[in-house]
Amino acid sequence: xxxxxxxxxxxxxxxxxxxxxxxxxxxxxxxxxxxxxxxxxxxxxxxxxxxxxxxxxxxxxxxxxxxxxxxxxxxxxxxxxxxxxxxxxxxxxxxxxxxxxxxxxxxxxxxxxxxxxxxxxxxxxxxxxxxxxxxxxxxxxxxxxxxxxxxxxxxxxxxxxxxxxxxxxxxxxxxxxxxxxxxxxxxxxxxxxxxxxxxxxxxxxxxxxxxxxxxxxxxxxxxxx
Numbered sequence: 001x002x003x004x005x006x007x008x009x010x011x012x013x014x015x016x017x018x019x020x021x022x023x024x025x026x027x028x029x030x031x032x033x034x035x036x037x038x039x040x041x042x043x044x045x046x047x048x049x050x051x052x053x054x055x056x057x058x059x060x061x062x063x064x065x066x067x068x069x070x071x072x073x074x075x076x077x078x079x080x081x082x083x084x085x086x087x088x089x090x091x092x093x094x095x096x097x098x099x100x101x102x103x104x105x106x107x108x109x110x111x112x113x114x115x116x117x118x119x120x121x122x123x124x125x126x127x128x129x130x131x132x133x134x135x136x137x138x139x140x141x142x143x144x145x146x147x148x149x150x151x152x153x154x155x156x157x158x159x160x161x162x163x164x165x166x167x168x169x170x171x172x173x174x175x176x177x178x179x180x181x182x183x184x185x186x187x188x189x190x191x192x193x194x195x196x197x198x199x200x201x202x203x204x205x206x207x208x209x210x211x212x213x214x215x216x217x218x219x220x221x222x223x224x225x
Contacts (some may be wrong), residue, residue: 054113056083060132062114068136071123073107077132078125085125093126101127103168108173 051065055073059079078085090104105125112119112133121139128134187194 051114053115055133056111062112062133062135063131064135064140066137066140068134070136070138071121072126072128072134072136073110073123074128074132075125076127077104078105078107083110088124091124093124129135190194 047066051062051064053060053062055062058077084107086106086108088104088106090102093101093103095101103124103126107123107125109120109187110123110210112135119139119142121135121142123133126134
């Protein structure tokens with residue numbers, strides 16, 4: 001811990017920074033894992049896909065992240081349920097920005113339903129924000145052959161996963177053609193004026209044009225140099 005020397009002499013120390021050793025192990029044993037896009041959920045990267053699914057029958061927002069080595073579930077949500085948690089040794093988790101945190105605890109055989117896929121997975125407890133679960137390589141590898149379009153072969157049949165649209169997607173708005181009563185009366189009074197056009201307008205009796213002086217040619221070059 002780094003403190004301000006001046007304040008320390010006066011008896012009150014002000015904390016300026018806390019120095020943390022990145023390689024310190026917890027209880028002597030830590031497994032270093034990687035959680036690729038935890039801090040980048042709002043701006044979903046090309047290697048991630050957000051899905052809506054059911055976890056033990058509860059609606060969840062799930063992030064499929066090929067940059068994460070393991071599966072993670074929100075510690076807060078698990079605490080609010082009666083799901084059984086297996087105690088594990090602390091494990092160091094490396095986030096996408098390089099910061100390292102510690103996760104502890106695991107849910108075994110969690111039932112997940114995505115589109116038309118039903119699987120049971122093991123997932124680590126972690127403090128997630130903005131999402132409820134992360135499915136990483138450990139789950140993706142179990143599906144076998146994968147395609148970039150989100151199709152996979154599961155239980156000897158092809159399935160397709162469709163991610164949720166980003167926040168930048170524009171919704172199509174369809175407006176009904178409602179005409180106020182007063183406009184209807186006006187249109188009915190002047191039907192000749194408001195006729196639907198059935199072709200090009202009639203030819204005018206007078207043609208407007210610019211007549212050049214005799215002997216002059218049409219301008220064929222820009223007037224500006």
